[in-house]
Amino acid sequence: MMAVVRMLAYGCPADFLDEYVQIGESTAIESLKHFCDIVIRVFETQYLRKPNTNDIVRLLKEGNDQGFLGMLGVLTVCIGVGRTVPQHGMSGALWGN
Incomplete structure (x- = not known):
């Protein structure tokens, strides 16, 4: 979660997080994808649609x-x-x- 928040909030590349969060680049990217999928699933009907x-x-x-x-x-x-x-x-x- 720490890696995902840093990537989204600060625009950190995934390979930058290797030493700071002790997480590999591929794991950070996979975590970001998983986080985004969940956010979309939870909020798409309310926020990810054309306004009425x-x-x-x-x-x-x-x-x-x-x-x-x-x-x-x-x-x-x-x-x-x-x-x-x-x-x-x-x-x-x-x-x-």
Whole structure:
């Protein structure tokens, strides 16, 4: 668990953990895969899905309350140098791609 948390939190490569945590590179990678599989299995139905109308309304309200007006308008995915793809119903005309 210590190796997995260090890899995720600090971006440590698996072979860096050999001496610090006394765990081999292949074991660290296997542990990371196992951890990610469990997190996905536990949380996928609630968090790893496209937002529905209620989610969007809630997110926009929370964003507005915190001063992030139109926060969903900045959700893009980089697909190459200088190119972005709008996410979840954002109009491509609004984005210079």
